[in-house]
Amino acid sequence: MxxxxxxxxxxCAGVVRAIEIVERALEKYGPPVYVRHEIVHNRHVVESLKAKGARFIEELREAPPGALTIFSAHGVSRKVEDEARLMALPTIDATCPLVTKVHNESRRYVAQGRILVVIGHAGHPEIEGTLGQIEGKAHLVQNEQDVDGLAIAPDAPVAYVTQTTLSVDDTRGVIAALNRRFSDIQGPETRNICxxxxxxxxxxxxxxxxxxxxxxxxxxxxxxxxxxxxxxxxxxxxxxxxxxxxxxxxxxxxxxxxxxxxxxxxxxxxxxxxxxxxxxxxxxxxxxxxxxxxxxxxxxxxxxxxx
The missing domain is CATH 3.40.1010.20 (4-hydroxy-3-methylbut-2-enyl diphosphate reductase, catalytic domain)
Incomplete structure (x- = not known):
């Protein structure tokens, strides 16, 4: 055979960076450190970091007062960031820089007065973080049928961003549907895709x-x-x-x-x-x-x- x-x-580089952030935090500050959500989606990686002293939580209230807390590679919403500040939790952000770039693009489009459409999978932590980084309403679409159902005027100024774990091939059909539907639309260049x-x-x-x-x-x-x-x-x-x-x-x-x-x-x-x-x-x-x-x-x- x-x-x-x-x-x-x-x-990928974003995963390498996120894991190294947890490992270096453990070395510098000592265990335990608390990580909101799995640092990356892999049980073996998570178990290995647990053995070194990382504690994985889904809600910030699970962290003790003053505990060092790390945000996962998928990114978090502004609500989570604000909650950490209110709780006076010291934090380190392990969000993948390419996800952070999507957050920044989203805010820029909204500041320009465009209606934002986010292409991605409902419930995925990256999507929840991206939607939560935007002031006001954004529309999530997962397929071409979702584009047809958008309650947005065809001549309205629209912009789109995509989940980083989707490729150009994954999003091509949805982007084409958006371009057919809306006359005034902007989106990131394909070279900005992960x-x-x-x-x-x-x-x-x-x-x-x-x-x-x-x-x-x-x-x-x-x-x-x-x-x-x-x-x-x-x-x-x-x-x-x-x-x-x-x-x-x-x-x-x-x-x-x-x-x-x-x-x-x-x-x-x-x-x-x-x-x-x-x-x-x-x-x-x-x-x-x-x-x-x-x-x-x-x-x-x-x-x-x-x-």
Whole structure:
């Protein structure tokens, strides 16, 4: 059996930065530190940080008075920021800089008097944070049908932003529907879309050209990992989302010659290695890596944690 790894795969720069923020905060201030929501959507990452002294909470009231609190990579609403100030909680913001860019764009469009449309998944923490960063009403759309249902005049000034874990391909149809519907509309350039999401989706499509089965390493509550599995299925291949090698089912690979393996942006490479070892136990395997872009993006840490 041949195992082919996608390139790129796994951690993106925003995830690397968020995890490093928690680790450095633990080193500098000592445990425990409190993190609102999972720092990234991966159980293995969360458990590893718990073992070092991080405590994960969903509401700020769960943090003791004066406890250092970190906002996750997904970003938070202004209400959460205000609540932290009222509680006098010292905070460090681990929001991905690309998510922060979406927040800033949203506020700029609203300040220009435009009606804001946010493209994304209802209930996703990034979307909740983005909607909560905007003064006044914003409209959430998840698909082209939602665009048709918007109660906005066709000639009204409109602007849109998108969830960062959606790629250009994911949003193309919705953006086209918005442009058909509204005569005065603005939105970010496609180069402002999250590079990591686009790269990983493109890599899965390339993987589907050579593989018989696709395995995506990632968490089930990870939007970008779930999308990678869907892309494999859309290419006509059996595609499976697994947390680690323990979830590999040998039945999936009967008669299979080539297994394609990739990982979502919040899945560490150690879990990819675990899956590869599980596959090798099923059949003797050669491992290769597809050609793909080498990512060199990195984001600076908050000033209080910089070396």
């Amino acid at each position: 041949k195992i082919v790894l996608a390139q790129p795969r796994g951690f 590079y990591a999401t686009q790269h990983r989706q493109t890599a899965v499509r390339e993987l589907a050209r050579v593989a018989d089965v696709i395995v995506v390493v990632g968490a089930r509550n990870s939007s970008n990992s779930t999308r990678l599995r869907e892309i494999g299925e859309q290419a006509g291949l059996p595609s499976y989302l697994v947390a680690d090698g323990g979830e590999i089912d040998p039945q999936w690979f009967r008669g299979v010659n080539v297994v394609g393996v990739t990982a979502g942006a919040s899945a560490p490479e150690v879990l990819v290695d675990d899956v590869v070892e599980a596959l090798k136990r099923i059949a003797p395997s050669d491992v290769s890596v597809l050609d793909g872009p080498e990512e060199s993006v990195s984001f600076r840490l908050p000033a209080e944690l910089a070396l």
